[in-house]
Amino acid sequence: MTRLAVAGVGAISPAGVGVSTLAEATTLGRCVAAGPISETNVAVLKKIRRSAAITLYAATAVEEALRDCGVSGFADCALISGVTNGALNFSADFHHTLVTEAKETASPTLFSESVLNAPAGNASIIFNIRGPVYSIIGGQSIAIKALMLAATLIETRRAQRAIVVCAEERNELSSFCYSRFNPKAARVFSEGAGALLIEPVDERRPINPVELCTITGYAAYTIPGSPHLALQRAIDGALSMADLEAADIGVAVSDYKTATLFREIPTLSFSDCLGYAFCVSTMWNIILAAMACGGGCPVNPLFAAGLKKYAKHSEINHVIIYAAEEDGDASAIILSRVGASS
Amino acid sequence: MGIITSHGVGVEANWEKIKAGESSVGEITTFDASPYRGRLGAEIRCDTSAPVSHLRAGRLDRASHLLICAVREALGVAGLIKPGIDVFLSLGTTLGGMLSGEAFHREVIEKGISRARISKTLDYLAHYQAVNLFKEFALTGDYTVFSDACASSANAIGHAFGLIASGRYDVAIAGGYDTMSEFTFAGFNSLMAITPEICRPFDKNRTGLVLGEGVGILILEELDHAMRRNARVYCEITGYGVASDAYHMTSPDPDGKGAANAMAMALKDSGFPDIGYINAHGTATKYNDLMEARAITKVFSSGNNGGVDIPVSSIKPMIGHLLGAAGAVEAILSIMALVEGWLPPNINYVTPDPDCNLNIVTVGREAKIRALLSNSFGFGGSNAALIFGECR
Incomplete structure (x- = not known):
């Protein structure tokens, strides 16, 4: 496997523009009123002012990640x-x-955007x-699958580096439908974007001031109707690829509620702070984990607080982020501190 | 392979009509097309409701029904999927279960959200048709759904090819699908891309595209794996190229740089085989065909008169532009051209366009082909090229 580094991150969320606002909100445990986002990157906005909110969010996050690397x-x-x-x-x-107007007057921009x-x-x-x-479609797992696809492109030399972005926008109809489908979840729906730039470790430029982390393992698995089993397979696959044992993992990050996967390892979720933004929530989890692995970033205190009762894990070397859907689609990715070994 | 288009159900039925140069384009019946500039489309008119064992048929979008039928055909031919074999499912679609989405939105507008059937929204999601396939065929493994406009299923096939080549999977189900919907039709109409008359790719008097609907599914298998079980092998995928225009959301780069890059990458990937046929994206819009001709010329020009000797045709005048399914369906029909040694015609081509200096196949004919290239380009500057070769 080609060793891949996370070399740039970008985000926009109800907490604000930039990964620093994301990290600050989650570090302080400050609950952010979920969407709509009122602030965006003005420089990016100018170029796509007629686009949908999801595009504005994606562009804002990508711009920061590119600048960051x-x-x-x-x-x-x-x-x-x-x-x-x-x-x-825009679709609605x-x-x-x-349905209600002269059909032939439909706006081409509404369609293409x-x-x-x-x-x-x-x-x-x-x-x-x-x-x-590429644009790939899916639930919460799609953030990890997008990173897997990016890794494949780099490994097969179809690209030198890759930027992975997840974006979503709030919509009244979808919030209503998702709430009806799963009323027990009592989710606060959110919106925004997260972006990550990855490149081979040996091609990283020394000018990047922050050593973030490396991607050491990943896997995705689908078993219809068995999300728990699928997730276990995905996690096992990611651990195997990273040549790690479950005990090597310092922290797990996920919005998927399961108590039995990692009994000895703290599992964190940030959706209480940032709301539920579908695939973007997983991307935010990955970004926050990458920053925690990077060391010296503001999100570390949150992880440290989560680690208090786990004295043996005084230092985080490896973080696993996982996602699963009720339909049986699951994925997992492991980020490791630069220089950490299995 | 499995296929459903306006030409019918099944590879053989489709290939016979393609060979004969038949068109199944007609007046649209799915919705009232009278307000629009064009009223023609290539609709599937046969019954395509799929018998299902593990799903509730009434809750499935038409897209899921089509997919299940085509996958069933493909798996039947391949005789492959058994419990314990992990497969990679790689699909491409532009809008997923858009007919369910249309029905839901109409109900919301007419009855209010509290009385609209939210069950309609589940199969509206563009990845849910893949989930349905996993359920219906009791698959295990992984899936990815690409939505790269009209290059979606070419990218889906290319990605599956890459995963098998890298050894991660032995077997993949790859392809694409899209259904005729008013949403899509109105969108292309608003962009002035739909022709009010017949579709004539690369003709000087071309006036736009005709939309169609369909699904194409290929079972990709690692060659040794297939040989060990004495499977019927149609051909080898030998190359895949992908590149972006970075130019405009709905207009192609007029110089065709992205398309040329995708073709060049596929050729390099494939070891520069002797290409005997190019299945063009050939939508018959003024700008796409001009761009594609320039890109093909840039990559393949023989240098004599600046033109390209390789036979080129587009099958879209016969079955319409299938959007997310286009790459897969055209791949299947191109493979049949390779297997049967017959070049599909570019029907309706009458007046050569001097700006599209290509060797257009006006009448279907026999030809021995060892390798061919299939192009797919889409909104957002997506460009993909696949190369298929005879099995060595």
């Missing part, structure tokens, strides 16, 4: 966008036009990304 020129970069629902508000407006690859397409245009550009 300290590289200019992304022609050989891949861009993988993970999406659960897409531009639901377009449907509304077809509501397609599922609009966030990726627009981001590739804004940032001149000419490598493979």
